[in-house]
Amino acid sequence: MTPKFEYAPAPESRSVVDIASSYGLFIGGEFVDPADGKSFKTVNPATEEKLSDVSEASAADVDKAVRAARRAYDRTWSRMSGAERGKYLYRIARLLQERAREFAVLETLDNGKPIKESRDVDVPTAAAHFFYHAGWADKLEYAGLGPAPKSLGVVGQVIPWNFPLLMLAWKIAPALATGNTVVLKPAETTPLTALLFAEVCRQADLPPGVVNIVTGAGPTGQAIVEHPGVDKIAFTGSTDVGKAIARAVAGTRKRVTLELGGKAANIVFDDAAIDQAVEGIVNGIFFNQGHVCCAGSRLLVQESVADDVVHRLQRRLRTLRVGDPMDKNTDVGAINSAAQLARITELTEAGVAEGAQRWSPDVELPKRGYWFAPTVFTGVSQAHRIAREEIFGPVLSVLTFRTPDEAVAKANNTPYGLSAGIWSEKGSRVLAIADKLRAGVVWANTFNRFDPTSPFGGYKESGYGREGGRQGLAAYLDTEGTH
């Protein structure tokens, strides 16, 4: 029997963060109260402790924010040189770095993700997105989108709860770099880092109205999507909501980009470096509790090595530390909300009911908060719900294949097409399989890598448009007649 080593607790201090008891809406450079005074609470999903009361923006508040954004666009932002715009973005990037600890702690408190991930991934990557796009602001004519790309105007942005600050950076940085002004709605369960970002905008002396942040739930987002003064919608979230947005803008001339769900295949060939692949599988599905649209949720293993891979995967999962997200040794944190926990529970129960075999390591989950143990299903068929529907949680479905063609066919057998993984030591096979996968991002012998220079986005029902890189700029520019 292998000895079990205990870790001493290593909690991150939360003293660096001041959370106000309530927050207004950030409109025109000021925090203002919502028109009808409504608010909702945001909680720490790891403890169910209430963190703060946040304003719920009505259609009237959204209208006010859109007007502020339009005013800022007409009077200052669209008239400013790209070089000056870029300097504001550089300031924001630096401020994010200076306040990195504060953002990381707040993100973990509000979202439930492990502090090591918010500290080492979310916050630095968010800053990197502002740095990358800052440099584009005065170089747009070199982006390959035609000689005179123009900004679109007011951009409405609706982002999800899985990477609250990072998604904000993905949306706001390119929008501002290309000369647009924004009205952004963070997710209702994770609004706090967006509200702290409003402070960063103030410290950067960003002209009032260039960035407006309205908090709220679905109806607030809908008010943004349907507002006639919005020129472009950028949404990241579920495929169902994405379809509703596509319907809502039909017949208008609004631009839309949608980053929606996924059901990524992570394909392991028999010649893969298995231990390395196992690390990639773990990172692919258990990173951020599996709350990742591009998570490698369908593991396709070549039959000849399937037992070995599953065995080594289980051994590895026994070493994962699940629990207090503020502990620096925690690998898997809390599920973001009770609603999401219910969804994960429902789908895993369907997996059992449909005949797949469920396995979890022996972990003790905290008594309070929303928790779900890392889970692996074997004996999964393509017809099972757990192989078809996005679970958005720490649940992996294992399927097998015999030939490369079968792997490709199974990988592509989904309406989604966001991401995929390939594990093989044979470069020619990796490249051939990558060619055949219908997915916007293909990670070969790695998984869940992100970089501001790399376009990210889906095929098929995973949405349209790309974020990041040269391709991401196109979504925020009018290049008609030149592109």
Next chain:
Amino acid sequence: MPRLEVRKTYKLYIGGKFPRSESGRSYEVTSSGRSPKFLANAAQGSRKDIRDAVVAARGAVKGWSGATAYNRGQVLYRVGEVLEGRRDQFIAEVAASEGLTKPQATRLVDAAIDRWVWYAGWPDKLAQVLGNLNPVAGPYFDISAPEPTGVVGVLAPQDSSLLGLVSVIAPAIVSGNTVVVVASEDRPLPAISLGEVLATSDVPGGVVNIVTGRTAELAPWLASHADVNALDLTGATELPWAELEASAAETLKRVVRPAGDGSGAEEPDWLATPDLSRMHAFLETKTVWHPKGM
């Protein structure tokens, strides 16, 4: 006695073949202008014809998108050659369809041939122009390249029977997409003749499928078909195109809206120099990451 002309029977073009509509229906096509003359009875395509065309188009995606870009360029250039050889026929058909003089029609047909040749040069350049190596912060090799979207449903322009048609088909298929085209309702005959050109120019069957008929009847089936990946509404100038776009939203099709402002839709000036936009509309970007290490 003057010689009695041999008239042509215009049928559909699906999967490289020329079937009649399964519905057995046809409709009368007349010339434009002050005294319309009978030109032909065109096949009046049905929902089933659209579905057959989508099946043919889906079947052709793998081969066409898998062909080398050089090969697609060669095949498309061959289309230009065959178009040139049929220049007089198209001038006559366009003149009759659009009610133009011979010099006017000649200008449009020549522009259509030149347009096709322009697009024929694009397959092996798109990835270089629209793709790139990304300098990521880490030991990874990471490239982004454009790929075709799949099956594209196209409502062809209603007025410009050949130049407009070529200007919507060629950019969609350059990158490896396949298309199902609903031809101009009142001016469908050059479209079927273009099908004959495609059928004899090494373009694999199914890459381009042309259905003639009532646009308002056919468009909703194309817009809602779950195996169509993108929708070009350029020819929806007389239709409530917002409904078609909303219907396309159910499967998140990539939609090219008709030209114009607001809910208005108009036919673009097809003689204007094209750009990348129509090719770009039906492309995805795939980014492939691989570690670098010793």
